[in-house]
Amino acid sequence: MSAHPLLIVGSIAFDDLDMPTGEFRDVLGGAATYSSLAASLLTRPVRVVGIVGTDFPDAHLAALSARGVDTAGVERAAGKTFRWHGRYSSDLASRTSLDTQLNVFADFSPKIPASYRDSPFVLLGNIHPRLQVDVLDQVARPRLVVADTMNFWIEGQPDALARMLRRIDLLVINDEEARQLSGIHNLVRAAADIRKRGPTTLIIKRGEFGALLFDEAGTFFAPAYPLEDVLDPTGAGDSFAGGLLGYLSACGEVTPASLRQGLYFASALGSFCVEGIGPSRLLEIGASDLAARIAAFARLVDHGGSLAVPG
Amino acid sequence: MSAHPLLIVGSIAFDDLDMPTGEFRDVLGGAATYSSLAASLLTRPVRVVGIVGTDFPDAHLAALSARGVDTAGVERAAGKTFRWHGRYSSDLASRTSLDTQLNVFADFSPKIPASYRDSPFVLLGNIHPRLQVDVLDQVARPRLVVADTMNFWIEGQPDALARMLRRIDLLVINDEEARQLSGIHNLVRAAADIRKRGPTTLIIKRGEFGALLFDEAGTFFAPAYPLEDVLDPTGAGDSFAGGLLGYLSACGEVTPASLRQGLYFASALGSFCVEGIGPSRLLEIGASDLAARIAAFARLVDHGGSLAVPG
Numbered sequence: 001m002s003a004h005p006l007l008i009v010g011s012i013a014f015d016d017l018d019m020p021t022g023e024f025r026d027v028l029g030g031a032a033t034y035s036s037l038a039a040s041l042l043t044r045p046v047r048v049v050g051i052v053g054t055d056f057p058d059a060h061l062a063a064l065s066a067r068g069v070d071t072a073g074v075e076r077a078a079g080k081t082f083r084w085h086g087r088y089s090s091d092l093a094s095r096t097s098l099d100t101q102l103n104v105f106a107d108f109s110p111k112i113p114a115s116y117r118d119s120p121f122v123l124l125g126n127i128h129p130r131l132q133v134d135v136l137d138q139v140a141r142p143r144l145v146v147a148d149t150m151n152f153w154i155e156g157q158p159d160a161l162a163r164m165l166r167r168i169d170l171l172v173i174n175d176e177e178a179r180q181l182s183g184i185h186n187l188v189r190a191a192a193d194i195r196k197r198g199p200t201t202l203i204i205k206r207g208e209f210g211a212l213l214f215d216e217a218g219t220f221f222a223p224a225y226p227l228e229d230v231l232d233p234t235g236a237g238d239s240f241a242g243g244l245l246g247y248l249s250a251c252g253e254v255t256p257a258s259l260r261q262g263l264y265f266a267s268a269l270g271s272f273c274v275e276g277i278g279p280s281r282l283l284e285i286g287a288s289d290l291a292a293r294i295a296a297f298a299r300l301v302d303h304g305g306s307l308a309v310p311g
Numbered sequence: 312m313s314a315h316p317l318l319i320v321g322s323i324a325f326d327d328l329d330m331p332t333g334e335f336r337d338v339l340g341g342a343a344t345y346s347s348l349a350a351s352l353l354t355r356p357v358r359v360v361g362i363v364g365t366d367f368p369d370a371h372l373a374a375l376s377a378r379g380v381d382t383a384g385v386e387r388a389a390g391k392t393f394r395w396h397g398r399y400s401s402d403l404a405s406r407t408s409l410d411t412q413l414n415v416f417a418d419f420s421p422k423i424p425a426s427y428r429d430s431p432f433v434l435l436g437n438i439h440p441r442l443q444v445d446v447l448d449q450v451a452r453p454r455l456v457v458a459d460t461m462n463f464w465i466e467g468q469p470d471a472l473a474r475m476l477r478r479i480d481l482l483v484i485n486d487e488e489a490r491q492l493s494g495i496h497n498l499v500r501a502a503a504d505i506r507k508r509g510p511t512t513l514i515i516k517r518g519e520f521g522a523l524l525f526d527e528a529g530t531f532f533a534p535a536y537p538l539e540d541v542l543d544p545t546g547a548g549d550s551f552a553g554g555l556l557g558y559l560s561a562c563g564e565v566t567p568a569s570l571r572q573g574l575y576f577a578s579a580l581g582s583f584c585v586e587g588i589g590p591s592r593l594l595e596i597g598a599s600d601l602a603a604r605i606a607a608f609a610r611l612v613d614h615g616g617s618l619a620v621p622g
Contacts, residue, residue, distance in 0.1 A: 042621060091496055185402055188539045209520040212537060221611050223532040226523060228499045250621035257615040264618055291620050298618045300532050304568040307575055307609045309602050310353060310561035 004143075005045050005118070006249040008036050008242070009110050009135050010125020011082055012050040012074065015278060018087035018098070019232055027234075027278035028060050030082065031125035031148065034235035037282040038242030038269035039123075040067040041290055043249040047116045049073035049135075053081040053104045063283060073113050077104040092233055112138040121249040123241055126150050129157055129164035136167050144254050146170040147199075148241055154181050165198035169254075172203045172241050187212065188219070201259065203244075203266075205237055213263055217256035222263035225271035225297060232277045236270045239282060243269030268293045315454075316356050316429070317560040319347050319553070320421050320446050321436020322393055323361040323385065326589060329398035329409070330543055338545075338589035339371050341393065342436035342459065345546035348593040349553030349580035350434075351378040352601055354560040358427045360384035360446075364392040364415045374594060384424050388415040403544055423449040432560040434552055437461050440468055440475035447478050455565050457481040458510075459552060465491050476509035480565075483514045483552050498523065499530070512570065514555075514577075516548055524574055528567035533574040536582035536608060543588045547581045550593060554580030579604045 015029035032050040039046045047070045052061075054076065061071045082105035085098040110131055120143040124132040132147055145168045153161050154177060161181075165171065171194065175187060182190040191202050191214040201215040208230075210223040244266035251258045268290060275281045326340035343361040350357045358381045363372075365387065372382045393416035396409040421442055431454040435443040443458055456479045464472050465488060472492075476482065482505065486498060493501035502513050502525040512526040519541075521534040555577035562569045579601060586592045 186539060186541070188537050206520070209517070210532075210534065218610055219537055220614075221534040221537070222614070223521065223534065226499050226530055226532070228497060230497070247621065260614045261618055264614060287620065287622070294618050294620055299529055301612060301614075303531075303533070303571045303575060303612075307572060307605050309598065309605055310558060311598070 004043070004120050004249045004252040005047060005116075006039055006043055006121040006123065006245050007047045007049065007112070007116050007119035007139065007142075008032050008039065008123045008125065008245070009049045009132075010035060010123075010127060010238070011105055012052050012056070013082040013084055013105070015234060016083065016085040016099075017232060017234060017277065018085075019277065020088065020090045020092070021231060021277075024277050028063070029084065029234065029278060031235075031238040033064070034238035034273060034279055034282070035123055035125060035242030035245070036064060036069045037067055037279050038239040038273070039246030039249070040069050041269065041282075041285065041287070042243065042246030042265060044068050045070050046246070047073055047119060049075075049110050049112060049116070051075045051077055051104050051108045053077060053079045056081045067283070073116055075111065077107075079104040081105075086234070088233070092230055095233075110135050110138075120144070121245055122146065123245045124148065124168070125238065125241075126153075129153050129160040132164045133160070133167055144169050144248060146172060146241065146245060148172050148237070149177065151177055151180055162197065165194075168199050170201040170203065171199040172205065172237075172244070174205045174207070174237065178202075178204050203263070205240060207233070207236070211240070211263060211267060213259060215256060215259060220260050220263065222260075222267050223300060224267055225293065225300065227271060227275065230274045233274050235279060236273045239273035240266040240270035243267070264294065264297050268297060315354070315431050315560045315563040316358060316427070317350055317354055317432040317434065317556055318358045318360065318423070318427050318430035318450065318453075319343050319350065319434045319436065319556070320360045320443075321346060321434075321438060321549070322416055323363050323367070324393040324395055324416070326545060327394065327396040327410075328543060328545060328588065329396075330588065331399065331401045331403070332542060332588075335588050339374070340395065340545065340589060342546075342549040344375070345549035345584060345590055345593070346434055346436060346553030346556070347375060347380045348378055348590050349550040349584070350557030350560070351380050352580065352593075352596065352598070353554065353557030353576060355379050356381050357557070358384055358430060360386075360421050360423060360427070362386045362388055362415050362419045364388060364390045367392045378594070384427055386422065388418070390415040392416075397545070399544070403541055406544075421446050421449075431455070432556055433457065434556045435459065435479070436549065436552075437464075440464050440471040443475045444471070444478055455480050455559060457483060457552065457556060459483050459548070460488065462488055462491055473508065476505075479510050481512040481514065482510040483516065483548075483555070485516045485518070485548065489513075489515050514574070516551060518544070518547070522551070522574060522578060524570060526567060526570060531571050531574065533571075533578050534611060535578055536604065536611065538582060538586065541585045544585050546590060547584045550584035551577040551581035554578070575605065575608050579608060
């Protein structure tokens with residue numbers, strides 16, 4: 001693996017999940033958790049900055065460490081860990097937030113350890129855009145800065161969000177967020193609008209329908225993997241981002257080709273994530289599982305190399 | 312072009328379209344119309360069997376002929392042509408049927424001209440499954456039989472549909488129809504179920520989200536083309552099927568590779584269709600437009616040929 005350290009900043013949480021298959025309590029969750037576990041299958045070191053409460057078991061941090069995730073940047077504060085309670089519809093296509101307790105996450109102010117400041121690859125998980133900018137103020141000029149965001153900030157913090165967008169290279173959001181951010185329904189036009197606001201590259205995630213990449217080389221599409229068993233979509237988007245950054249960090253270079261190939265690794269990690277409750281599947285897979293899934297992706301899109309008009 | 316004649320059987324209609332961009336009346340429509348126009352960009356001859364009323368202008372048949380479509384099999388009956396009136400939502404994602412007048416189509420009983428009976432490629436548009444079987448009883452053993460169907464027949468004519476499925480090679484339906492037909496929500500499992508009922512190959516269309524192919528070689532995915540301007544989704548699925556059959560007829564062979572490449576031509580013709588009201592865009596494009604769109608598709612999915620796990 002490479003020596004292009006990846007820094008991931010984001011939430012670490014307990015999730016209470018009401019799924020069609022059962023109720024699951026105190027599930028390890030949070031964007032930084034999913035992203036770092038996904039990235040750790042592809043690159044080292046993966047450095048995490050987040051915050052947990054005194055109720056957070058050392059065993060969870062040990063589980064991350066066991067996967068090669070550097071958790072020295074995880075702050076432990078007095079109080080309880082961020083907790084989210086959600087209920088999914090029977091087809092898993094939609095979910096309702098039943099309860100959100102920010103707890104120690106409410107006062108999260110990311111402090112980047114000195115040893116992390118040279119990280120050339122940075123993933124800013126979905127936190128207040130002002131805090132995302134704070135992180136960038138603490139690191140040396142990274143090679144690639146990727147950020148996620150959500151409707152809550154698009155609606156409530158447009159100015160902070162605009163400042164954040166001017167500081168990043170790549171924004172990863174879903175289709176509804178792209179429409180809300182741009183005010184444009186058509187995704188091709190929405191992408192052009194968003195790319196004028198700062199990030200030269202935009203990835204629009206569409207869940208089970210795949211993901212679109214817009215960059216200076218054009219438009220690219222990578223499908224989601226058609227799965228027989230989907231158990232829990234929680235964290236799929238964060239695993240997607242972690243897979244992308246893990247691949248790019250391992251490659252050490254950001255080019256149109258590495259971004260396009262990276263989208264498949266993103267999609268592969270997203271596909272593993274949804275196969276288990278919480279991050280359970282991410283915690284059990286290894287290099288051979290990843291290689292097999294990537295090979296299956298290659299078959300899924302292999303059109304024989306020739307797309308010539310007959311005649 | 313090839314000498315592997317393609318036979319298309321289906322509806323020919325007038326559509327009254329209430330679109331966000333305006334109201335359009337007496338628009339040339341029907342599955343056979345869209346499919347044959349799409350196929351005619353790829354292969355000759357394309358033979359159409361359908362029915363129109365005395366109100367159907369010769370100019371419409373002439374427009375089809377001008378694109379190389381053989382309309383000798385279009386029957387003209389006393390009465391009015393099939394008419395559908397639909398209204399689309401502002402984002403074009405859903406539509407409501409305001410009125411359906413079957414007219415002469417109510418008594419449609421496809422009569423295959425003697426000169427059409429050797430057609431090696433057959434596309435059975437969405438009509439009563441009993442009539443789809445009637446068509447197959449009138450033709451010599453084709454190399455490939457493809458059929459479409461819809462919720463109306465899945466719900467109302469399960470026995471006739473089951474008989475039809477045992478007579479065809481390839482079924483092309485959308486995701487909701489696949490779920491309804493199989494009674495299974497997960498599309499990978501639904502596909503396995505449907506393929507046991509007759510067709511060795513299944514294509515599941517997902518509109519703007521692309522299409523999945525399930526055959527003996529595995530699972531394949533082709534995206535829809537991300538367009539800046541979508542005007543009218545009417546006929547997109549039929550154009551998709553026509554593009555697929557046009558490509559396969561031009562190739563003259565049905566292999567895992569030709570099916571996979573054909574899916575891109577299907578998707579390309581579907582993408583042209585939605586760029587105009589009714590079949591207007593299909594009527595104006597030529598070989599160079601098609602070649603350019605196919606080249607754009609190739610860029611959309613070109614991941615540089617390498618999907619290797621780094622390390």
